[in-house]
Amino acid sequence: MLFTNPWRREQLSHVVVTTFHEKGYRDYGKKCIETFLRHWPKDIALVVYAEDVDVEEKDRRLLVFNQSEELPLLRDFRAAYGENLQANGFRPVRNGLMRDFRWDAVRFSNKVFAVADAARRYRTTVDQLIWLDADTVTHRQIPRSFIDGLAPRGNQLAAYLNRQIYPECGWVAYNLRHPALLTFVDRFEGAYSSGYFLNLKESHDSFVFWKVLQHMECDKEAKFKRLGSCLTKTHVFVNNALGGYMDHLKGDRKAAGKSRKRDLKWYRREAWWQ
Numbered sequence: 134m135l136f137t138n139p140w141r142r143e144q145l146s147h148v149v150v151t152t153f154h155e156k157g158y159r160d161y162g163k164k165c166i167e168t169f170l171r172h173w174p175k176d177i178a179l180v181v182y183a184e185d186v187d188v189e190e191k192d193r194r195l196l197v198f199n200q201s202e203e204l205p206l207l208r209d210f211r212a213a214y215g216e217n218l219q220a221n222g223f224r225p226v227r228n229g230l231m232r233d234f235r236w237d238a239v240r241f242s243n244k245v246f247a248v249a250d251a252a253r254r255y256r257t258t259v260d261q262l263i264w265l266d267a268d269t270v271t272h273r274q275i276p277r278s279f280i281d282g283l284a285p286r287g288n289q290l291a292a293y294l295n296r297q298i299y300p301e302c303g304w305v306a307y308n309l310r311h312p313a314l315l316t317f318v319d320r321f322e323g324a325y326s327s328g329y330f331l332n333l334k335e336s337h338d339s340f341v342f343w344k345v346l347q348h349m350e351c352d353k354e355a356k357f358k359r360l361g362s363c364l365t366k367t368h369v370f371v372n373n374a375l376g377g378y379m380d381h382l383k384g385d386r387k388a389a390g391k392s393r394k395r396d397l398k399w400y401r402r403e404a405w406w407q
Contacts, residue, residue: 145260145281149173150251152182152200152243153267161268161387166190168271172378174280181267182247200243207246210326214239219331238336242325245338248307249322256309260284266303268382270390272405275378283374284308285358290317290349293342294361296369300346301361302339303370303381313355320345368396377403 149169153162162181169179170192181188184200201208214220222237223230234240248264255262261284285292285308294301307314321342323329330336333344349355361369370381371392386392397406 144277145284146258147177147261147263147280147284148180148251148255148259149177149263149265150180150182150247151265151267152184152247153186154184155186157267158183158186158188161382162186163190164390165265165267165269165271166195169265170194172271172274174275174277176277177280180251182243182250184243200247204246204250206249206322206326207242210242210246211239214328220336235335235337235340238325238330241336241338244302245322245325245341248305249318252307252309252314252318256314259309262307262309264302264305264307266381268387269303270380270382271378272380273378273403279374279378283360285311288356289358290314290355291346292358292360293346294369294373294375295359295363296361297363297366299335299340299343301369301381302342303383304360304375304379305342306358311355313349316354317345317349320348365398368392371396371401372398376401376406380405 151162151165166179166181166188167190170190175194178194178196181195181197182200182204183197188195188197218230219236220238222232222234222240224233224236244264248262252262283292284306288311290308290311290313292306294304324341324345330341333340346357350357360375361373365372368381368383370376370379370383380392382390382392394406
């Protein structure tokens with residue numbers, strides 16, 4: 134399942150983490166699992182925090198946790214803010230309420246609490262934790278060297294997809310050997326469990342991740358590896374090396390099962406994009 138590996142330059146041990154609910158599993162999570170098992174290196178495991186869903190796929194590399202049992206802090210957060218309009222994407226405007234994903238902390242909290250739990254769970258046995266959004270399809274065989282090459286190392290706490298605005302957090306790789314890992318995790322998770330997210334300009338996970346990152350860089354507690362581009366603020370996931378192997382079906386791209394040609398900022402040679 135998961136193998137202990139020393140922090141060596143040539144090869145690292147990895148675990149990939151994601152989460153979804155019943156509808157998400159049927160709409161995209163099942164495809165995420167199937168393509169992961171088909172195309173990822175055989176010694177990398179996928180951990181799913183499943184919300185009220187029985188996952189049909191069975192494989193020695195697939196570990197499924199019952200979200201309601203394994204994430205008690207998420208349960209507490211939902212109990213505290215489940216009826217809070219501001220925590221569920223609503224803001225008052227002149228003619229009533231406006232809904233916007235940027236304020237939907239409850240929706241995005243699943244990811245935050247899953248990352249925190251997995252980081253604490255695997256930090257003594259695994260080198261790198263990769264968060265992968267469940268609406269991601271792997272379309273080509275991924276070499277082990279590619280995954281190792283993206284990994285944050287040394288004083289780099291995480292590798293992420295930077296862009297002109299807040300990061301794209303469909304992929305984030307965490308260095309589980311970093312001495313400040315638990316500091317980051319506690320702050321990331323704590324921004325939600327403490328209610329601090331209500332004081333921020335936006336409260337989705339990408340914005341909160343960005344704020345914690347900025348503070349840690351400013352205080353020189355850690356460095357962060359940038360995998361994206363400062364030239365775009367749109368679909369950065371498919372416009373870097375990741376797009377050669379995966380496609381992130383953000384938003385209404387799920388219905389089509391593929392990102393749009395106009396999402397690409399340059400020509401890609403891979404068969405998936407032809």
